Structure formats: structure tokens, C-alpha cells
Amino acid sequence: MAPSPTVSSETILALTSSISPLKYCCDYRPYFTIHDSEFKEYTTRTQAPPNVVLGVTNPFFIKTFQYWPHIIRIGDLKMSGDLPKQVKVKKHTKLKTLDTKPGVYTAYKTFLHKDKTLSKRLLKGIQRKRPSEVQSAILRRHLLELTQSFIIPLERYLVSLMPLQRAVTPWKNPPQIRPFSQDEFMRTLEHSGPQLTSVLKGDWIGLYSRFFRSPNFDGWYRQRHKEMTQKLECLHLEIICEADLLVWIKDKSEVEIVDLVLKLREKLVKAHHQQLPVREEVLQELELYIETIISSLPEDLQVVLHRH
DSSP states (O other): OOSSHHHHHHHHHHHHTTTTTSOOOSEEESSOOTTSTTHHHHHOSSSOOOSEEEOOOOTHHHHHTTTSSEEEEOOOOOOOSOOOSOOOOEEGGGOOSTTOOSEEEESOOOSBOOOHHHHHHHHHHHHTTOOHHHHHHHHHHHHHHHHHHHHHHHHHHHHHTSOOGGGOOTTSOOOOOOOOOHHHHHHHHHHHSGGGTOOOOBOHHHHHHHHHTSHHHHHHHHHHHHHHHHHHHHHHHHHHHHSOHHHHGGGSOHHHHHHHHHHHHHHHHHHHHTTOSOOHHHHHHHHHHHHHHHHTSOHHHHHHHHHO
């Protein structure tokens, strides 16, 4: 709830980008009104609130959305030296009337302890009339470092799911990436968790459990799995080019050789179509390999393979 569409939009965009470099994967509306097509869907009490962040200015929404788990009310943006000593997150049950004071009203229990040093630094900045750009940079830096501390154990575990390079051979399809196991990951946190890079205390395991149930984890994992698969494909292509395929095909039947040609062509198409980050000389070398292998076959097969 903001005093203007501009503040509403800026706040929503700031919130959705606050977990960067993680990508926010749910829906969000920087400025939502009663005229939007989803108004009826979002205001119904017959189902749980949707996974969406709404920016609004109409006080009507305070009462209509009072059952939503999180509501942020922003007052008029004025610089003032007369500030409270503490900034508190208010209990969601206190949000009852249209004249509710500005603040964060939430039914959510935080997993990590509050960073009092950051709060004091930001409050002191307001008192000293520090430029908002500087305040924003301080807050964003803090959130970035916190998110990175959260991501590093996930990335470290993800790397362990990749097959060893020696398991990738030119004669077989590349091995599969091991599936993500939440229990296995949780067991790694004792010795390589976020406590190594973050001073914040709290229930990190509870936070990870909550993250695993969110669309943000699904979006992050799908993207990282795609990148890892592409990396594996690139490695396989390079290993194929380093192998002596002509020696391999000497004792192979024509059916096996044709099958090899078709598979290599399929890999070339996939590399171009998916724009795999593979060196151009590797692709050129693979094309040359394919032509050399085809030339070793009888003429009738060469004609058929060149047609397709």
C-alpha cells in the first residue's frame, strides 16, 4: 500500500529484485487497481492468497486484503530527524482499519535474526540526511551478500552432482547429472553452510526448507540444471573431437557407423539450435569428422547420408 503509483511501482520492483542474484519467479504487479482483470480472483476468500506481489494505492485494499499474510504500508516519503529508536515488524493481527500506520504487517516468522548493525546504520543515515541513493546502495549490498551466503552452499552441492570428467567418453552418451537431494544437501550445511560467510545467526535449515517449497527454488534449479547439462554437452563434444574416431570405426559394422554419423549430426544441430557455449573450431572439426566417416562408407550409403 503506497501513497502514489510511482512509489508503488518502485517498491514492488525493489522487493522483487531484493533476492538478486536469485531470480524472483512468481507473479508481480507494480501497480494494481480494482479495474484489473484478476481483481475478482485475487479478492475472493474461497482460496488461499495467490503467489503474487501487488502494488496498490487504493485504501479499499487494506480491508479487502487484510487476510493476506504480508502487507507493507508506506507513508508519505519525508526526510525527518525525529525517528523511532527501533523499527519493528508488526503482527499481522494489528492490521484492521483504513488508518493503519505505515509499517510491515506479517504473519511470517523470520528464520534469521535481525541485523541490528544494519538497522542502526540506515537510521543514522536518515538522521544525517544521507542521500537516498547511498542508503539504497548500503541496503542492496547487505542483501546481495546475504543472498550470496545463502546460494554458495547450494552451488557447491550442485557442483558435486556433476559427473566426473573421466566418466565422459566419446563412445557413449554423457552420464546423467545426479538428482538434487534435499536431505543430502542439508547434511552438508554443518561443515559448509552459510555460517562460513555470514555473521547472521538463526534457523538457516528452516530457511532452506522454506526455499525448497517456493517457486524461486524451482526456477533457480531448472536454470542451473539447464546450464550444467549444456556444459556436459560441450565437454562431450570436445572429447569426441579429441578421440580417433577413424580407428574406432575400423571394426564396426555399417549400421553402427551410420548410427554414429546420425548421432554426431544430432549433436551438431543441438549445439547450433541451443547455442551451446562451445568453441567454433570444435564444431568445424566435428563437421570434418562426419564427412571423413561418411567417405569411408560405400557410395550408395554416402549418397543417402548426404541427402539427409
